[in-house]
Amino acid sequence: MNGRGQVRFEDIIKMHGEFAALKGVTFDIEPGEFFALLGPSGSGKSTTLRILAGLDAPTSGRVYIDGRDITATDARDRDIAMVFQSYALYPHMTVYQNIAFPLEMANLSKAEIGPAVKDAARKVAIDHLLDRKPGQLSGGQQQRCALARAIVRKACLFLLDEPLSNLDAKLRLETRTELKRLQRSLGVTAVYVTHDQEEAMTLADRMAIFMAGEIQQIGRPADVFAKPNSLDVAAFIGSPPMNLIPARYKDGGVEIAGHRLETALRNGGERDVVVGIRPGAVRIGAKGIPAIVELIEDLGDTAILDLNCAGTLIRARVSDGDVPREGAALSILARPNDIHLFDKTTRRRL
Numbered sequence: 001m002n003g004r005g006q007v008r009f010e011d012i013i014k015m016h017g018e019f020a021a022l023k024g025v026t027f028d029i030e031p032g033e034f035f036a037l038l039g040p041s042g043s044g045k046s047t048t049l050r051i052l053a054g055l056d057a058p059t060s061g062r063v064y065i066d067g068r069d070i071t072a073t074d075a076r077d078r079d080i081a082m083v084f085q086s087y088a089l090y091p092h093m094t095v096y097q098n099i100a101f102p103l104e105m106a107n108l109s110k111a112e113i114g115p116a117v118k119d120a121a122r123k124v125a126i127d128h129l130l131d132r133k134p135g136q137l138s139g140g141q142q143q144r145c146a147l148a149r150a151i152v153r154k155a156c157l158f159l160l161d162e163p164l165s166n167l168d169a170k171l172r173l174e175t176r177t178e179l180k181r182l183q184r185s186l187g188v189t190a191v192y193v194t195h196d197q198e199e200a201m202t203l204a205d206r207m208a209i210f211m212a213g214e215i216q217q218i219g220r221p222a223d224v225f226a227k228p229n230s231l232d233v234a235a236f237i238g239s240p241p242m243n244l245i246p247a248r249y250k251d252g253g254v255e256i257a258g259h260r261l262e263t264a265l266r267n268g269g270e271r272d273v274v275v276g277i278r279p280g281a282v283r284i285g286a287k288g289i290p291a292i293v294e295l296i297e298d299l300g301d302t303a304i305l306d307l308n309c310a311g312t313l314i315r316a317r318v319s320d321g322d323v324p325r326e327g328a329a330l331s332i333l334a335r336p337n338d339i340h341l342f343d344k345t346t347r348r349r350l
């Protein structure tokens with residue numbers, strides 16, 4: 001491996017005319033980290049990846065790899081391998097020729113290329129397919145062919161832009177696991193773009209949440225889930241999404257559907273807030289907010305209840321033993337530590 005795969009993105013702005021696709025993006029990635037860029041469509045994830053790859057130039061800001069300022073360095077002189085959404089395999093070449101291509105470009109001898117191609121193909125389990133053309137491969141195999149081409153270059157930094165999006169659900173799960181294992185065994189840094197929060201949560205060591213050209217939060221998936229720092233991150237992370245209920249905060253509590261809930265926030269000034277409660281944190285009991293079960297969505301081992309609380313919809317996740325009947329009247333509560341509070345105006349976590 002040539003470098004170490006450390007990345008620094010420093011205050012990157014990308015303008016398309018008047019439109020700011022990136023509004024000052026800063027992050028650091030450690031060598032060997034699996035780092036996800038997660039956010040809704042159009043939030044600037046691919047733009048970030050393309051600037052890192054050298055396919056696009058930033059309007060301002062600096063990009064460093066292994067401490068070296070590469071902002072003005074040509075894409076092919078960066079120690080980076082790209083496995084993009086379309087795998088960009090050459091359709092008229094065999095798998096072998098596709099994997100060998102970067103080595104031929106680097107003028108390696110046939111004696112060096114052969115073993116390197118076979119070794120890389122073995123790592124992603126396509127060494128029996130070397131004579132096929134890409135059109136004769138499944139989506140997952142094409143994916144792995146693109147990965148083998150990245151491996152053969154001995155790049156220390158892998159960039160992946162929604163690499164699993166055109167695989168069917170089952171293959172997507174399998175390939176996801178393989179990808180993580182491969183990244184670990186190669187010890188490379190991976191920068192992984194996805195709009196799928198579950199994919200980011202399961203794969204990433206850390207993730208950056210993109211919204212409208214800005215990073216809202218960077219952290220380990222579990223930490224972002226436990227403490228989303230804004231209303232927008234709270235609404236984006238978690239499935240089904242967090243219940244978000246407008247309310248008035250006063251003296252350490254909030255009132256929802258005429259019932260007071262104690263929060264963990266002490267001495268916050270009286271104000272309008274949005275209360276966040278994850279469906280899994282809603283507790284059904286004898287006391288609390290009166291609720292009517294309007295709809296039950298059975299997921300097998302758990303069920304999602306749509307609860308009508310005096311006109312406010314609250315969704316609860318319950319295990320299969322605790323599923324009430326539709327139309328039942330019950331009461332719900334949440335523990336103070338399970339109640340997230342966001343300022344209504346600034347949308348920041350309180």
Ligand SMILES: Nc1ncnc2c1ncn2[C@@H]1O[C@H](COP(=O)(O)OP(=O)(O)O)[C@@H](O)[C@H]1O
Nearest residue numbers: 016019021039040041042043044045046047048
């Ligand atoms: N060449 C371009 N000209 C104008 N707008 C662009 C161009 N490329 C991207 N954009 C815009 O920049 C925003 C971010 O795009 P992108 O990084 O591709 O988003 P994501 O990958 O998060 O879906 C989008 O609103 C997109 O329409």
Ligand SMILES: [Mg+2]
Nearest residue numbers: 045046047193
């Ligand atoms: Mg994109």
